[in-house]
Amino acid sequence: MPLTLPTRWRWQPGWRWVPDIGAGERARFRVVLLDEFQDTSEAQLVLLRSLFAAGDSGVP
Amino acid sequence: MTAVGDPNQSIYGWRGASATTLTRFPAEFTDGSPTPVRQLATTWRNDASILKVANHLAAPLRASARVDVAPLAVRPDAGVGDVVVARVGTHVEEAAYLADWLAGATSRAGTTAAVLCRKRSQFGPVMEALDAAGVPYEVVGLGGLLLTPRSSTWSPRCARSLTRSRGDALMRPLTGPMCRLGAADLDGLHEWARFRQKVVKAESQGRLAIDLDPGHRDEDDGVEGPGDALVDLAPEVLDEPSIIEALDDLPPEVWRGTEGQYVGAGALVRLKGLSTALRRLRRLGALPLPDLVGEAERALGLDVEVLSRPGYTPDTSRAHLDAFADVAADFASSADRPTLIGFLAWLDAAVAQERGLERATSSPSAEAVQILTIHAAKGLEWDVVAVPGLVEGTFPAREGSPTPKHNGARWVVPDPTPGRLARRARGGSVRFARRPGRVADAAGGGRFRQ
Structure with a gap:
């Protein structure tokens, strides 16, 4: 499932941090390929980390 | 979890891409054991001699890179390729030379060709020369379109x-x-x-x-006061x-x-x-x-x-x-108030701020020589590519020529800024790695004499 991320991010009012989303996504996708990674912004890196690098428990 | 990237192709720094994300990937995504790093160092696009030029041009960048990048190697069945370098007096002579060369190079049907310029201001002489040589051409991107x-x-x-x-x-x-x-x-x-x-x-x-x-x-005096x-x-x-x-x-x-x-x-x-x-x-x-x-x-x-x-x-x-008509139609369907005056203001903005409105090329075409900026050429390839204005200190080395400054006693030419040097070279490696077949690098002097 290809996914394009916007480059600029701002935390919007009404957004809520849901810790379990990462676990859900990791269960859905066994393999993740990040292309053109040199063009990743800091915010995208944080997002990708929180989705696919499972905190202390290591990588999916 | 796999990340693929080329630090030498990071050209989106201006819109927030971080130069360090690739470096940090192995540490950010790890289960404790070392993250394996593989080099994808075979190019599937270029012939040998073109790659040699590309590697040479990208060498200073590799030296300063935070991530180790191996020099590119040719694919197993790559041809020799053909690089022509010309040294000419002025940018006008250079354009004429390019046009002649392109006329010959594109005479075989089905050959795709492009002229990649560092700046839009280089389009004019190239277009005139191609007109004179009777070579059909097409300017790619809206900003360039407005200059035709x-x-x-x-x-x-x-x-x-x-x-x-x-x-x-x-x-x-x-x-x-x-x-x-x-x-x-x-x-x-x-x-x-x-x-x-x-x-x-x-x-x-x-x-x-x-x-x-x-x-x-004084209404009645009959005399103007x-x-x-x-x-x-x-x-x-x-x-x-x-x-x-x-x-x-x-x-x-x-x-x-x-x-x-x-x-x-x-x-x-x-x-x-x-x-x-x-x-x-x-x-x-x-x-x-x-x-x-x-x-x-x-x-x-x-x-x-x-x-x-x-x-x-x-x-x-x-x-x-047709491209212009498309632009007008797009504008009419997307603008809040698609008036003529609004359209004109928008076109002026497109000329002034080329980057924002630049459109990607549809695809390389064998019908006409395509003229575009090197920036817009990312990800595309042609059989034949010409790059005008390869002048030391202008392209791909550093931005502009250093302006001599008077320090009170004498005129001094400042050293190029290292930051600029890196950014410009980064632009260069993107294209030189993209061309199959033949390349002409014409170094024009004129205003930018070496």
């Missing part, structure tokens, strides 16, 4: 004809195939515009002026002679300027045609933009003009006009 003679004509013509102040934009229609004015006729028309403006201004000072202080008017002085409230409106108004009110054939300038009889007939076309277009100002673009194209003879150029197929000849 035939579409730059367009927006000024229709558009500026609505605003009296932009007579300069009429130069192209006046000297183009429709009016074909020579220098003497242009001079005559300009003199007529100035003459006309003086007459109109003199008239208006009587007619439009408003009495500022009627109370002090200071209270009778009339003032033109907006004299600046008439300060500039307007070619557009002169076009609406052409001189009689017998008119002569103070230094004998005149507009010839033949020129007058053609100017009348242009004047009629412009007046008709102004009345159509309420049409939807795309319709207006089509009307203008026909009224001003652009459709015939592009079709009559030798060497173009009906498809390629219309490439720029």
Whole structure:
């Protein structure tokens, strides 16, 4: 499932941090390929980390 | 979890991409054991000699990279490739050389070719040279599109004809195939515009002026006093002679300027045609933009003009006009208020801020040589590529030439800034790694003599 991320991010009012989303996504996708990674912004890196690098428990 | 990237191709720093994300990936995504790093160092795009040039140009960048990147190696079945380097005196000679070379290189049907320029200002000479050599070409991207003679004509013509102040934009229609004015006729028309403006201004000072202080008017003495002085409230409106108004009110054939300038009889007939076309277009100002673009194209003879150029197929000849019509249609469907004035302001912005409105190429085409900026060429490939202006210190080394500064005692040429050096070289490696087949690198001097 290809996914394009916007480059600029701002935390919007009404957004809520849901810790379990990462676990859900990791269960859905066994393999993740990040292309053109040199063009990743800091915010995208944080997002990708929180989705696919499972905190202390290591990588999916 | 796999990340793929090339630190030498990081060109989006300007919009927030971080130069360190690739470096940090192994540490950020780890389960404790070392994250394996593999080099994808085989290029599937280039022949050997072209790759050699690319690696050479990218070498300083590799040396300073935070991530180790191996030099690229050719694919197993790669050909030798063909790199031609020419050293020429000026950018005009360089463009002529490129055009000749491209004419030969594209003579075999089905060959795709491109001219990649560092800056848009390099397009002009290249387009002229390709015209002269009879090689069909296409300018890619909106910003570049607006610089092509035939579409730059367009927006000024229709558009500026609505605003009296932009007579300069009429130069192209006046000297183009429709009016074909020579220098003497242009001079005559300009003199007529100035003459006309003086007459109109003199008239208006009587007619439009408003009495500022009627109370002090000495009505009965029959003698003009200071209270009778009339003032033109907006004299600046008439300060500039307007070619557009002169076009609406052409001189009689017998008119002569103070230094004998005149507009010839033949020129007058053609100017009348242009004047009629412009007046008709102004009345159509309420049409939807795309319709207006089509009307203008026909009224001003652009459709015939592009079709009559030798060497173009009906498809390629219309490439720029069609692209421009697409732009107008896009604008009409996406803008809040798709008015002509809004469209023009938007086009001006496109010229000024090329990057924001640059459109990606559809695909390399074998029908015409494509001219585009190196920046827009990312990810594309052609059989044959020419790069003008490879001048030491200009491209790909550093931005601009260092400006000599006087330090009180003597003139000093500053060292290039390392940051700029890296960024520019990064741009370079993207394209040099992209070309299959043959390449011409023409290093032009002229203003940028080595």
